[in-house]
Amino acid sequence: MKLSIQVNEGPYQHQCSDSAYNFTKAALEKGHEIFRVFFYHDGVNNGTRLASPPQDDRNVQQRWSDLAKEHEVDLVICVAAAQRRGIVDDGEAERNGKDATNIMDGFRISGLGQLIEAGIQSDRLVVFGG
Amino acid sequence: MLHIVNKSPFERDAFTSCMAHAAADSTVLLIEDGVFAAMKGSTVADQLSKTKVVALQSDVAARGIEANLADGVEMVDYAGFVDLVTDNEKIQSWV
Numbered sequence: 001m002k003l004s005i006q007v008n009e010g011p012y013q014h015q016c017s018d019s020a021y022n023f024t025k026a027a028l029e030k031g032h033e034i035f036r037v038f039f040y041h042d043g044v045n046n047g048t049r050l051a052s053p054p055q056d057d058r059n060v061q062q063r064w065s066d067l068a069k070e071h072e073v074d075l076v077i078c079v080a081a082a083q084r085r086g087i088v089d090d091g092e093a094e095r096n097g098k099d100a101t102n103i104m105d106g107f108r109i110s111g112l113g114q115l116i117e118a119g120i121q122s123d124r125l126v127v128f129g130g
Numbered sequence: 131m132l133h134i135v136n137k138s139p140f141e142r143d144a145f146t147s148c149m150a151h152a153a154a155d156s157t158v159l160l161i162e163d164g165v166f167a168a169m170k171g172s173t174v175a176d177q178l179s180k181t182k183v184v185a186l187q188s189d190v191a192a193r194g195i196e197a198n199l200a201d202g203v204e205m206v207d208y209a210g211f212v213d214l215v216t217d218n219e220k221i222q223s224w225v
Contacts, residue, residue, distance in 0.1 A: 001216045015162045026208035130225030
């Protein structure tokens with residue numbers, strides 16, 4: 001079955017990012033397709049590559065990136081939420097005159113239409129956090 | 131239909147709102163702090179019998195309340211969570 005995930009909370013904020021990751025991983029292990037993971041509100045903070053959590057703690061951002069690489073999962077960050085919180089890719093850096101980028105490998109920044117499309121194209125859309 | 135509740139019933143009223151709306155043939159899945167709603171003897175325990183209530187095993191274990199679950203509450207792992215999602219055409223997260 002084709003599933004999509006919406007993540008509304010940042011990493012280490014509460015538990016949502018962990019729940020969403022564990023669910024996504026379990027769904028892939030059961031042979032389902034993950035059409036897209038959409039990061040909204042503070043969820044966009046899952047997509048920074050500049051975090052350095054303690055070595056004995058999980059690295060939430062890296063974990064998403066590794067999952068995307070292994071299973072070709074489309075990780076999409078909401079552009080308006082990203083602009084507010086300083087999640088920047090090359091295009092956003094140029095558009096908004098920023099001197100650096102911080103987006104994690106495997107993530108991309110796009111619009112809310114990507115969430116709507118995920119809802120239409122997927123058999124199920126599961127919302128985490130908020 | 132599958133309803134997902136992730137907040138404690140003693141912190142937000144999501145669980146109570148969910149139980150007021152859930153049909154008798156629905157399933158309510160408790161995850162994260164939502165699992166506290168599954169404890170026996172609490173002020174919301176009488177609502178558990180309205181419909182089928184399932185709790186995420188790892189979140190129940192993390193909070194040490196396995197021995198205090200109300201009768202009739204089932205537990206699932208993440209694979210079971212995925213099955214609940216694919217088995218139910220409609221899903222509502224009460225965030």
